[in-house]
Amino acid sequence: MKGIETCVNGLEATMSSTIPTLGFAILSVLARADSTGYEIAGRMRNPVARFWTASHSQIHADLRRLLDSGLVGYTTAPGPGPQEKKIYSITAEGLDALREWVTEPPRPQPERDELVLKTYAAWLADPAALIAMFRTALREHEGRLAEYEAAWASVEEEAPAFGTSRFGNMAALRCGLTYERHRADWCRWMIDQLSSSLKPS
Template sequence: MSLAHVLLTSLLEKPSSGYDLARRFDKSMGFFWSATHQQIYRELKRMEDQGWIHASPAEDAGKTKKKTYEVLEAGRQELKQWVLLATDPYLIREEMAVRLRAEAILGPLGIEEELKRHLKLHEEKLALYLTIEQRDFIKDSVLSREQQIQYRVLLLGIETQRTWIQWAKDTIALFKKLDSNK
């Protein structure tokens, strides 16, 4: 997946200025794809050069350099082709797993505190996702096709956080057990 496909999807959901897109990105797509605001602006320029999007001056009659980006037909076609491409399952890049492997070889080093910090961060992320679930999906009894699919993406995030939280709690408990056997 490339940042261009993430941005095309986001712009199809709502045409936006680069600034608004970057702010929205942090609160939606940013939960599962990371990009700096600078990367977003560079990619918007590249996508415009490829004819996938069009930038129009802002409605402020040119008083600012702000542009509103919209997806063109070529961008829609690119996204459609990309959606149908075969892909391999997600490859996990979890630094904590590597740190634990190193702890196993070199330890004990006291990694439990960092693991507890990660646990807290995942609990906070889960609480945020559950708030979004209540705000955007549970209150409405009838969801559109788009909302139902977006809800499935959120549920993946919720289950990922729950799994990580349980794994961290079990791993912390293992460290307590191992430390008490010294």
């Protein structure tokens, strides 16, 4: 019996390691509601958990892999054109894989932040031009922050319980709020530092 359990656990670990992170993002979407590929892409354009995006071509390729692995299935329905549309759903195996993946430590990801990289070399640039760049970045972060704060006001009133998909929405939104506040504060600090450098000594 122990040998069988070891074999099953090893198979689950192998499956988890072969599914790309985007695959799990798709499974996370389908765990909430059956969706067409177009609907999944729409949710990715409004980033999943505000920190994950993907193109339609990437989603289509990963959906094929998930189908081949038996983690999703689909039914067909009349489409807007001559072809039927596919409505994807997560399978029991897909839910098991998603539950297993959720508690695994995140896979190492390359740290790539172009604005921070530019800051690293900022001492070579014209401070006035840098100020303009950071003001643009600040407006973008303040805009997203205002959007997240409006969303938070409605989510906080509902206070969704753990075990519901809306709790996941709230938790991800909380992270988004913290991130955008931090980035906005950092942009303001950079603008202050650069503005000080332009003042005559």
